[in-house]
Amino acid sequence: MRKPLPLFTRAFVDSWRSTLGWAAGLAATIFIYLPLYPSIGASPDMQRLMDSFPPELIKALNYDQITSGPGYTQATMFGLIGFMLMTIASVSWGAAAVGGDEESGQLELTLAHGVTRTQVVLERALAILLRVLLLVALVFVLVRLLTDSAQLNIRPENLFGTSMLFAGLTLLSGSTALFAGAVTGRRTYGLAAGAGVSVLGYVFNAVGRQSKDVDWLLNLSPYSWAYGNNPVANGADWAAAGWLWGISAVLVALSAVALSRRDIGT
Amino acid sequence: MPPDQVNTPGQVITVDSLTKKFGRREVLHGVSFGIEKGSVFGVIGPNGAGKTTVMRCLLDIIRPTAGISTVLGENPRTAGPALRRRIGYLPGELFLEGRITGRKLLSHYADISGPVRPGRVDALAERLGLDLDRHTRKLSKGNKQKLGLVQAFMHDPELLVLDEPTSGLDPLVQQEFLTMVREAQANGQTVFLSSHVLSEVQQAADTVAILRDGRIVTVATVDSLREGAVRHMRFTATGITAADAAALLAAVPGIGHLEVLPAGDGVELSATLGGAIQPLLQVLATLELTELVLEDPDLEESVLKLYGSIRGTGSTNGVNGGNGRRRRKGHGV
Numbered sequence: 001m002r003k004p005l006p007l008f009t010r011a012f013v014d015s016w017r018s019t020l021g022w023a024a025g026l027a028a029t030i031f032i033y034l035p036l037y038p039s040i041g042a043s044p045d046m047q048r049l050m051d052s053f054p055p056e057l058i059k060a061l062n063y064d065q066i067t068s069g070p071g072y073t074q075a076t077m078f079g080l081i082g083f084m085l086m087t088i089a090s091v092s093w094g095a096a097a098v099g100g101d102e103e104s105g106q107l108e109l110t111l112a113h114g115v116t117r118t119q120v121v122l123e124r125a126l127a128i129l130l131r132v133l134l135l136v137a138l139v140f141v142l143v144r145l146l147t148d149s150a151q152l153n154i155r156p157e158n159l160f161g162t163s164m165l166f167a168g169l170t171l172l173s174g175s176t177a178l179f180a181g182a183v184t185g186r187r188t189y190g191l192a193a194g195a196g197v198s199v200l201g202y203v204f205n206a207v208g209r210q211s212k213d214v215d216w217l218l219n220l221s222p223y224s225w226a227y228g229n230n231p232v233a234n235g236a237d238w239a240a241a242g243w244l245w246g247i248s249a250v251l252v253a254l255s256a257v258a259l260s261r262r263d264i265g266t
Numbered sequence: 267m268p269p270d271q272v273n274t275p276g277q278v279i280t281v282d283s284l285t286k287k288f289g290r291r292e293v294l295h296g297v298s299f300g301i302e303k304g305s306v307f308g309v310i311g312p313n314g315a316g317k318t319t320v321m322r323c324l325l326d327i328i329r330p331t332a333g334i335s336t337v338l339g340e341n342p343r344t345a346g347p348a349l350r351r352r353i354g355y356l357p358g359e360l361f362l363e364g365r366i367t368g369r370k371l372l373s374h375y376a377d378i379s380g381p382v383r384p385g386r387v388d389a390l391a392e393r394l395g396l397d398l399d400r401h402t403r404k405l406s407k408g409n410k411q412k413l414g415l416v417q418a419f420m421h422d423p424e425l426l427v428l429d430e431p432t433s434g435l436d437p438l439v440q441q442e443f444l445t446m447v448r449e450a451q452a453n454g455q456t457v458f459l460s461s462h463v464l465s466e467v468q469q470a471a472d473t474v475a476i477l478r479d480g481r482i483v484t485v486a487t488v489d490s491l492r493e494g495a496v497r498h499m500r501f502t503a504t505g506i507t508a509a510d511a512a513a514l515l516a517a518v519p520g521i522g523h524l525e526v527l528p529a530g531d532g533v534e535l536s537a538t539l540g541g542a543i544q545p546l547l548q549v550l551a552t553l554e555l556t557e558l559v560l561e562d563p564d565l566e567e568s569v570l571k572l573y574g575s576i577r578g579t580g581s582t583n584g585v586n587g588g589n590g591r592r593r594r595k596g597h598g599v
Contacts (some may be wrong), residue, residue, distance in 0.1 A: 003377050006374065006377035007378070014363075014365070014366060044308075089548075104361050105357070105359055105360075105361035105364070106361050106363060108322075108327055108357050109355070109357055109360070109361075109417075110378070111325075111326075111327055111413075112325045112327060112350060112353070112355040112357070112382070113347075113349075113351070113355075113375060113378040113379045114347035114348065114350050114378050115347055115378050116346060117349055119347075139589050142348070164354035177379055215444050252568050263327070263328035263329060264322075264327045264328065265287075265322075265327065265328075266290060266328060
């Protein structure tokens, strides 16, 4: 009779175009960047180029190990383009899930039906989680597929661990956007908060790596928690993954509490 | 909060001293009213009077600052989804998502509301002349409103809460809507609707609450409003002077706005009648009438009188009456 998880189903199914679009973007990025590794990253010219750059720049861009396969994949895919694409996707989904829906006036009608506010937040968060996991799974599969032909030399367990960190990092910015949207009922605040967490995390990482005096900034950077020890080369820091996923889960719970406690559409 | 609800038997909605503040601005100042089971209850008032706020409180979309309300025997604040499944709600401003057909959207709402009989959605859509296979973003305002009505009516809820239900609908569809409301009533459902268009409430509702600036000005049956309402009349008669005609008419109880003009060998006279018709007819029977128009009573005018009566203990009263009259003439007869 009654379908299980109706809000989840709707959030997930209705966004298939968007999910597919992001999947295509990620796939394109992987197919463009990774096969170039043997001719760019691994070439002696690259090493010379890196040597000519100021070390501060190298550190800021996380290019320290770009001449190795795992370092190259870390720096280009997980640390830069992939990180950017997934963050944008996750933040836009998070901001739209409650704040955007309320701002457009549609949440009111949904809540007038037989659902609770907690259910709305949890089911929509679940839809975001599933989309993020699907995209990260796609990244995992494609990188794995190219590992041999692009001579990346990445160990599967490290790739898996990195993927989990990548998902956690993305979910953290998405759940921040969800939370800010649920508290304020405005999509823009959700976008700003989600993007803020990501950008600040990235900047704190870039600055914190410059010297011992400012390395405390790394503690404030989710980006650094995830990628600080070069997980593609060295394996995941599972505690960091736990923090990223755990904080995301707490933010989702807080979103449900915040939404349940206030007036809608005012 | 006291656990007890003001549960008057036979009432589907009971609202007691409902108060709502947004920040420091109080928009509802202790609103109280009750709606009998199986009735059609209309709330009218100008924009910003608080109609939408009252309805949103009943659906637990916003929470009152003070006061208690009971909906279908339960407190909407704590009753949860089970209560809302028994209600059909049409928001005052309806926004519907883009890339989905009306049919899919309705099927989603059916998943999160009470059970919908098979074929019910198509039947309603056909009655309202709504194409369910178009994307909602391509629908006109009127068609979106029809979709909103279908989602409110489709699960045959015990209670319908409709905020400005006919906004954007063309007159034929408005008539169909009125029929749907009457059928719902015949079916034992209760309807609570709002409007700033008085004629809509006049046609649909048994009882009307007039809300102004967050207060109920009055709750009255449509019939009693009609009795207190003003009729416009005008006639031409021959063989009488203007002065005599004026004197005759002025003696009729409830006559106002008397204007008499000489016309040929008789008079042309217009006036308003605020009381019973019989005394007027007795006077008219003594005249040589060549033309007589006695209009339907105008609820709008009687409501404007009520607005005027609370606005003004001051001197604005007469001005309001004048406005009402001019407005009426503007409508044409």
